Amino acid sequence: MENPEIIIKLTPDEALVLSDWLEQVQMTDLSRQIDDSAVWAPLHRIAGTLDKLLPGVFAADYAERLEAARRRLRPALNDSASDDEDADA
Numbered sequence: 001m002e003n004p005e006i007i008i009k010l011t012p013d014e015a016l017v018l019s020d021w022l023e024q025v026q027m028t029d030l031s032r033q034i035d036d037s038a039v040w041a042p043l044h045r046i047a048g049t050l051d052k053l054l055p056g057v058f059a060a061d062y063a064e065r066l067e068a069a070r071r072r073l074r075p076a077l078n079d080s081a082s083d084d085e086d087a088d089a
Helices: 012-027 029-033 037-053 062-073 077-088
Strands: none
Touching: 012 037, 012 062
């Protein structure tokens, strides 16, 4: 018997950055890019779950926490340069 649910594991940094992006999608004109209304149900569910699980979302230093998480998730400039060199080889 198959598991009826899909479980996605995220690091706290990934969850924080994704939560912020989902909020932007839901609250801005970016939402016009989603042409299938069925997509909204899982997006709202994911966003709601992240909001409940991330205590930092409502913290006074949220912007600083978010930027720190983004920095940690971005590949280092040296990493991307060595990836480019590997692709050329």
